Amino acid sequence: xxxxxxxxxxxxxxxxxxxxxxxxxxxxxxxxxxxxxxxxxxxxxxxxxxxxxxxxxxxxxxxxxxxxxxxxxxxxxxxxxxxxxxxxxxxxxxxxxxxxxxxxxxxxxxxxxxxxxxxxxxxxxxxxxxxxxxxxxxxxxxxxxxxxxxxxxxxxxxxxxxxxxxxxxxxxxxxxxxxxxxxxxxxxxxxxxxxxxxxxxxxxxxxxxxxxxxxxxxxxxxxxxxxxxxxxxxxxxxxxxxxxxxxxxxxxxxxxxxxx
Amino acid sequence: xxxxxxxxxxxxxxxxxxxxxxxxxxxxxxxxxxxxxxxxxxxxxxxxxxxxxxxxxxxxxxxxxxxxxxxxxxxxxxxxxxxxxxxxxxxxxxxxxxxxxxxxxxxxxxxxxxxxxxxxxxxxxxxxxxxxxxxxxxxxxxxxxxxxxxxxxxxxxxxxxxxxxxxxxxxxxxxxxxxxxxxxxxxxxxxxxxxxxxxxxxxxxxxxxxxxxxxxxxxxxxxxxxxxxxxxxxxxxxxxxxxxxxxxxxxxxxxxxxxxxxxxxxxxxxxxxxxxxxxx
Amino acid sequence: xxxxxxxxxxxxxxxxxxxxxxxxxxxxxxxxxxxxxxxxxxxxxxxxxxxxxxxxxxxxxxxxxxxxxxxxxxxxxxxxxxxxxxxxxxxxxxxxxxxxxxxxxxxxxxxxxxxxxxxxxxxxxxxxxxxxxxxxxxxxxxxxxxxxxxxxxxxxxxx
Numbered sequence: 001x002x003x004x005x006x007x008x009x010x011x012x013x014x015x016x017x018x019x020x021x022x023x024x025x026x027x028x029x030x031x032x033x034x035x036x037x038x039x040x041x042x043x044x045x046x047x048x049x050x051x052x053x054x055x056x057x058x059x060x061x062x063x064x065x066x067x068x069x070x071x072x073x074x075x076x077x078x079x080x081x082x083x084x085x086x087x088x089x090x091x092x093x094x095x096x097x098x099x100x101x102x103x104x105x106x107x108x109x110x111x112x113x114x115x116x117x118x119x120x121x122x123x124x125x126x127x128x129x130x131x132x133x134x135x136x137x138x139x140x141x142x143x144x145x146x147x148x149x150x151x152x153x154x155x156x157x158x159x160x161x162x163x164x165x166x167x168x169x170x171x172x173x174x175x176x177x178x179x180x181x182x183x184x185x186x187x188x189x190x191x192x193x194x195x196x197x198x199x200x201x202x203x204x205x206x207x208x209x210x211x212x213x214x215x216x217x218x219x220x221x222x223x224x225x226x227x228x229x230x231x232x233x234x235x236x237x238x239x240x241x242x243x244x245x246x247x248x249x250x251x252x253x254x255x256x257x258x259x260x
Numbered sequence: 261x262x263x264x265x266x267x268x269x270x271x272x273x274x275x276x277x278x279x280x281x282x283x284x285x286x287x288x289x290x291x292x293x294x295x296x297x298x299x300x301x302x303x304x305x306x307x308x309x310x311x312x313x314x315x316x317x318x319x320x321x322x323x324x325x326x327x328x329x330x331x332x333x334x335x336x337x338x339x340x341x342x343x344x345x346x347x348x349x350x351x352x353x354x355x356x357x358x359x360x361x362x363x364x365x366x367x368x369x370x371x372x373x374x375x376x377x378x379x380x381x382x383x384x385x386x387x388x389x390x391x392x393x394x395x396x397x398x399x400x401x402x403x404x405x406x407x408x409x410x411x412x413x414x415x416x417x418x419x420x421x422x423x424x425x426x427x428x429x430x431x432x433x434x435x436x437x438x439x440x441x442x443x444x445x446x447x448x449x450x451x452x453x454x455x456x457x458x459x460x461x462x463x464x465x466x467x468x469x470x471x472x473x474x475x476x477x478x479x480x481x482x483x484x485x486x487x488x489x490x491x492x493x494x495x496x497x498x499x500x501x502x503x504x505x506x507x508x509x510x511x512x513x514x515x516x517x518x519x520x521x522x523x524x525x526x527x528x529x530x531x532x533x534x535x536x537x538x539x540x
Numbered sequence: 541x542x543x544x545x546x547x548x549x550x551x552x553x554x555x556x557x558x559x560x561x562x563x564x565x566x567x568x569x570x571x572x573x574x575x576x577x578x579x580x581x582x583x584x585x586x587x588x589x590x591x592x593x594x595x596x597x598x599x600x601x602x603x604x605x606x607x608x609x610x611x612x613x614x615x616x617x618x619x620x621x622x623x624x625x626x627x628x629x630x631x632x633x634x635x636x637x638x639x640x641x642x643x644x645x646x647x648x649x650x651x652x653x654x655x656x657x658x659x660x661x662x663x664x665x666x667x668x669x670x671x672x673x674x675x676x677x678x679x680x681x682x683x684x685x686x687x688x689x690x691x692x693x694x695x696x697x698x699x
Contacts, residue, residue, distance in 0.1 A: 046551050047544075053558075054550045097565065124369075131328055132367030136381045136429075137356045158558025165561050192642075194569045195595065204562065 027223065028216045031149050034142040044147040052113040052148070053155030057162070059108055064096075064163035067104060068170025071095055075171070076179050088181055089190035092171035093164075097199045101164035102157075102206035103251050106214060109152075109159060110243035114218040115236040117148050121222025122235035130223075145223060149215035156211030157204050164203070202258045209250060214243045278340070279304035279469045280325060280437070282495075285334035287320065294320055295331065296493030302486065307463050307470045309480045309500075311514070312490035318473035319364070321490065322439050325471065326361055327352045357385070360430030360468075362440040366422040368414040368429070375410035378429045385433070400428040403465070404458060420451040427458070431466065438462070440472040444479050456482055477515050489514065580627040581609065583666045584637040584650070589619045590673030592639055592648045598623050600652050605629060608650065623650065623667075632657040636669035648673055 071092045079085040121144065124130050130140040168190070176183040194200065218239045225235035280302040287295040294317045302308045312318045323329045325336060327344055336344040338355070347355065368377045375397060382393050401409065404424040409417075417425065423443055430438060443459065444452045456479050463470055474480050480487065480500065487500040491510050496503065504515045589611060598606040606625030614620030625631075634655030641648050652667075661667070 046548055049554070050547045050551045054554045057554065093569065127365060127370070128363045128367040129369055131323075131326075132361070132363055132369070132429075134328065135326060135356055135359065135361040136384065137353045138380070138384050154555075157562070158555065161558055161561040161565060164565065191569050194565075196566050200562075200565050200569070 023224070024216070024220055027220050030141050031146050031216065031219065034139060035146040035150050037142070041143070041147050044143070045151055048147045048151035049155055052109070052117070052151045053159060056109050056113050056155070056159055059112055060105055060159045060163050061166045063104065063108055064101070064166035065170040067100060067163075068092060068096065068167030068172075069174045070170075071100075071167065072171035072174030072179075076175050076181065085175075085181060086185040087189050087193075088171065088175045089168075089186035089188070090193035092175070093168055093190040093194050094199060096164045096167040096171075097194060097203045099251070099255070101167065102160045102203050102210055103247060105160040105163045105207065106156065106210035106247040107244050109156060110214045110218070110247065111240050113152065113155075114214045114239050114243050117152070117215075117218040118222035118225070118239040119232055119236040121145065121148070121219060122225035122232040125223070125225055126227045126229070126232060140223075145219045149212075149219050152215030152218070153208065153211040156214065157207030160203065160207035160210075202254070205258070206251065206254050209254060210247050213246050213250060217243045217246065277304050278302065279338070280471070281337045281340070282321070282324075283335050283337065285321075285324070285331045285336070287317075287324075287329075287331045293493055295334070298334070298490070298493060298495050300488045300495035300497045302469060302471055302488075304469050305463075305467050306485035307459065307472065307483050308486040308488060309484035310471065310473045310488045310490065311475060311477075311480050313514070314475060316490045317493070318475070318490060319441055322441055322471060322473050325437075326359065326439055327355065357433065358435055359437045359439060360433065360435035362423065362426045362430045362438070362443060364442040364445055366414060366417075366426040368422070368425060370414045372413075373410060374406075374412050374414070374417075374425050377414070378425065378432055381429065381433050396432055397428075400432045403431060403462065404428045405454075419446050420454065423447070423455055424458070427462070431462065434466070436468050438466075438468045438470045440470065442473055442475075444474055444476045452476065452479060459483060481515070579606070580625045580629065580661075581663050582623045582625060582631075582661055583664070584621050584623060584670050585614055585618050585666065586621065586639065586670050586672045587618065588639075588672040588675065589621060590639060590641075590648050590675055592621065592650070592673060596647060596649045598625060598650045598652060600629075600654065605652075621650070631661045633659040633661050633665070634669065635661060635667060636671065637667045638671035639673035641674065 072088065075088050075091045076085055079087055079091065121130075124140075124144065130144065133140045133143055172183070172186055175181040176186055221235045221239045221242070225231040278301040281299075282301070283299050285295040285298040287293075298317075298321070310318045310321055320329065324331055325344070327347065330345055334345070338344055344352075344355065368374070369380075372380075378397050378400060379393050382388055382396060388396070397410075401407070404427050406421065406424050406428065409421065409425070414422065414425070427440075427443075430440075440459070443455055447455060459470065459472070460483065462468070472483065481504065484500045486497065487503050488495050488497040489503060489508075489511050491508075496508055496511055498506070503511045506512070592608060592611060594608055594611065596608045597604045598608065606623055608621055609624040610622040612620045612622070623637075631652065632655045634657040636653045636655065638651050638653070639648055640651050655669075
């Protein structure tokens, strides 16, 4: 490809990306608007929270526990070198509450519930179910998309919290039960180091923001999928990729801003 | 039960006043020109069939009438007046209240029972009580000949039942326009027959303007009061028997009985008990 | 949607569990409840506050009874710390405040030692007796200097 060709391809790609971003913003605004307006469709919201939240419990809690165990092990090894292994509770707790809880939960949920959500909506596009709704003068954004997106926003901070709690437990099991650390010191250093407004609130806000990101990305990719079976799988995979990368990038910005 | 409607090819009642009219539609997708200045009309209260070879644009035309797609150029008029193609979202919503659409695969929401699916338009738009809704659902289920299906999910239905359920949903708000996309696709011949009878019955009872897309030549001839044939991006329309026996060679070709093919010969041989002959 | 009481139960449990978890993290671990009824505000001036931070704990005998609300510069460039303390406590007016360090490398906090006076500190009062923070670097500096002078004494220099 000539240099000219490469540059103009880049330009074309950028224009396309900006246009896509614009469409995504319009979509998000419409979803927010649809969610705000009555009827509130609580029955559907509950059903979606089940699919998104309850069905993700297993993967989130098991992973949280496992990550907590690793933190317990690594933390203990490192802290022991400085004679500070009493601080294990604080180390495990802070790492989980501020960063690992919200971020890892978001990645896991994007993979499990996000891709499922995108695939489900994309399949509804293929099978003309969304057109069917339109022909009945029912807005698919209001009936199908908004409950799913809001379910994700609601579930994410809750799941993130459970990830953290299981992680703290995992750290305790390794640091105290297995490696013989001081259980009381674990909990008290944890309590001393963790601050509500610095750490817990920041973590919850991250959870909420990631919920919004994953929810909107998943529903958008599903909604705009090409109506073929390749389109459905592409909706699912692109959701995981985009949602994961966005989570990590946004995480940086929130961390930077929250710290000030 | 109703008396069996006519089985002979439809003579076609005199075309009535135009209900829906397409003028000069142009539509290109993926580099292919699907409509090249297509114009046609659909008479009020009659059954019109849009026929074309596969990929000829039948479903596209139906979706344009349903306002699901907009043409690149041209307009679609309803009752000679309101221009479908330029309507605002609110107007489109109002228009759709008068339209019922049966999609090719039913387009029923697959997480909801049949009862819930058919009741949905009423739940969303009307203030009817649960008993009244139940009565309406019973009414349309009877009209399409479905019994004891309330608790079934769309995935549990046979092809014929899916079409009926989709039709029931399309009929529940008493539309004056009924659009059916390939209602006979994927059905076995007896079921095709039943669906044809059903559509005829619905037209008699409800009097809605019906627009059906199909490439089933038999059903087309049996049902159509008015035939619209899509050829090379344009439309040829008229009463079915006139078109089929008429001067446009393309239409005649489409509706002709196929020549005896080699397959037919071999099949005949097998039926008569001859051993299968391997070509030398 | 089909009526599904079982699904509703699980969703309700999930949300409840999550909210309880958040509450636990916030209150028990994050210490958010530290709002004693009717916070009592006291002021203490020090020469040196070291690495004392806002919301550092204020303890009596190791028990947390409040936190540092603000650290400012008062008269004569002397640091002035505003303490927010559990209003139910009746602290004698000769109570002293010291800045201590948790462990060798830990955070700094304020420890109060109640005196014996019959009069009680009221909102806005100043604590009279304060002990400034110990700066580790200065302590080490002094130690090195003392070691140095000890050596020079041995070699007979007069100081």
